[in-house]
Amino acid sequence: DTGVSQNPRHKITKRGQNVTFRCDPISEHNRLYWYRQTLGQGPEFLTYFQNEAQLEKSRLLSDRFSAERPKGSFSTLEIQRTEQGDSAMYLCASSSGLFYEQYFGPGTRLTVT
């Protein structure tokens, strides 16, 4: 059973550029979460998918952020017009049921210069 995978692992971009991250959840998991973690802090919830439906978005998710999960499989998180404040680790997690444990991927570390 392979775990959650995320690509790329690292991304360096210039301010104003768009970036897209991909998450492949554990294959039988229908629930997928995105979190953001900054240095010295715990992860903060960004958004949640049940199958292909995006059911909740945090207020942290500004209009520059968009997430999709076509066909309820992998998910993408896009950030448009990146800002230095977007620099963080973006974590993806999946679970097999509501309130079940979430399994996390290795994260994508974004650095905006």
Next chain:
Amino acid sequence: AQKVTQAQTEISVVEKEDVTLDCVYETRDTTYYLFWYKQPPSGELVFLIRRNSFDEQNEISGRYSWNFQKSTSSFNFTITASQVVDSAVYFCALSNGSGNTGKLIFGQGTTLQVKP
């Protein structure tokens, strides 16, 4: 409001010492779920335990044990006979039963350093 507080920012112990990591949570829900995760230097969050609000039994798994006390809204984690490999950041997290997403609310984490 829902909140998780891990008051200990950093703890340093010598190998074989016992160490307890504190977690205090706030929620108005009567049904909720508590979790502990470990984040080693490699960075990937590793699930350790899940507890629901109706089960106050303490749990032991090898050198790890958890003490859940609803009266004090605490869910503390003890490592017995610590080892260098236990060095990591440990996060306590809460998920409210009234929500329909299961999203996790994390504390700020406790960095544990175990010295040989």
